[in-house]
Amino acid sequence: MLKYILRRILMLIPVLLGVAFCVFTLLYFTPGDPARMVLGDLATDEAIKEFRDKEGLNDPFLVQFGNYVYKAVFKGDIGRSYSSKRPVMQEILTAFPYTLKLSAFAMIIAIIIGIPCGIISAIKQYSWFDTITMIFAMIGLSMPVFWLGLLLILFFAVRLRWLPSSGFSTFKAMILPSVALAAQSISMVTRMTRSSMLEVIRADYIRTARAKGQKESIVIGVHALRNALIPVVTLCGLQFGQLLSGAILTESIFAVPGVGRLMVNAIMSRDYPMVQGGVLFIAITFSIVNLLVDLLYAYIDPRIKAELK
């Protein structure tokens, strides 16, 4: 097991280097001179030249990339924002807790609603509950998060005046963004729980459990659920990674001061170091979450654990 974990962590390194390379290349070839962006249109040519020399902007591409990676790994420095002039890392770290909180809330909502709905749907397959749940799940999957967000604002903030339409400081303010962000995950979790449950219910060991006279609640709650939830746990983990990045739209609608909004603003103001840093940061978080999910999966599924030994 330990060897497996170590190998997975080592495998992460080239992937992350690759991500850094992609992001760096993408923005390197973006039209526009960074020196001009920082110093403004009125800067003299000498000032621009001096800045380019100082920041190493005249170095060959690979040297620049090497410097970027070196600074990122050893100094935690991923550049300085053009607009706020503060280090990108600092800005991201201030914003990240909001994104994390928002995603965590959304994930909790998805689990609380999705898993029970999925289980009931599977046990009562083809009942009206199942049909309605599945149609709602499909609608949830098809609902653009930005539209759902606006609808929620319209009803709960503008019409009913129950909840604030923006911000993320109080519990009440967190409800709408979390629900909007959760909608797709609720649907995914419900569908996954249902299909996984359906598969398990037909397995021989469930028939055995029933045949030995076990109570139905225990058959479903213990025998079936424990096995059915394994893929659901994986899905939840992957979804959490998606939520961290999917929060971009939700954050900009509800004005949550998270990484997503930071990035949208950075894109609008062509603040490339910020964009670069943001993408890199989210990709790293996403990879780490996925790694943890894989490890968790190996941990909770005895079949995989046995294989690894």
Add this chain to the structure above:
Amino acid sequence: MTTTDEKIIPELVRKRRSPLFEVFLRLSKSPLAMFGLAIIFILVFCAVFAEAISPYSPIKQDLMHMFETPSSAHWLGTDEFGRDILSRLIYGARVSLQVGFIAVGIALITGGMLGAVSGYYSGWLDNCIMRVMDVLLSIPQTLLAIAIVAALGPSLMNLMIAVGISAVPTYARIVRGSVLSIRSMEFIEAARAAGSSDLRIILKHIIPNSMAPIIVQSTLGVASAILNAAGLSFIGLGIQPPNPEWGAMLSGGRQYIRDFPHMTLYPGLAIMLTILALNFLGDGLRDALDPKLKR
């Protein structure tokens, strides 16, 4: 449920129908998939004949009729420049479908080729390609699209490229998976023994036999491409005004949501219905193409 005998005998007597027709027959039994198909037909119709059926020009401003709520003259009302929302939605269907299909086309061709080559040759080439795909997969799809558009600059073409490229790894993986499972089958060995070239085996034997998951994924992929593109337009990275695009319309109506919610209601509804239709169709296709999965 019919008994086995009843099922088998007409099957033997009946003339062999084309597999495509069989799939359609099975698909037609699912009301949701048919509903999806109907909506998609309506959308395609709107997109093709937008000039003929839309009551007004989608970009002509009419400052005498700003912010009108739905009426007999403007069925879905007008926006902040007095433009007819229904007409903009009809023209918007053109943009959305175009983005959806072309983006998936880009993803499918690029990802499919990479996946097929990767699965067929295995070895170091496979390793190289799949590691690159791993890198792309570790950037969330929306984020990758945003980064690409941010670098290329917002336009319709760049939007399609960005959404397309961000979906490439998904297709590469699916195609590779099905190629791997088919490659070792006997009929491929037979084709090789008969002297077929690699290219011929890939094009004539492997690709047709791995179509089912690809068709399903593409249908669902069009949905997510449209959604992605609308999202990008919503934050100002997609189609630029005054061109009618659903996501951009939503974002335009957003600041007037307190007083004129119809401006955000209908474009959102259009997006949702389109995605819903494609998702229903995709799910129906999955069941129709793989009858083993159902019960």
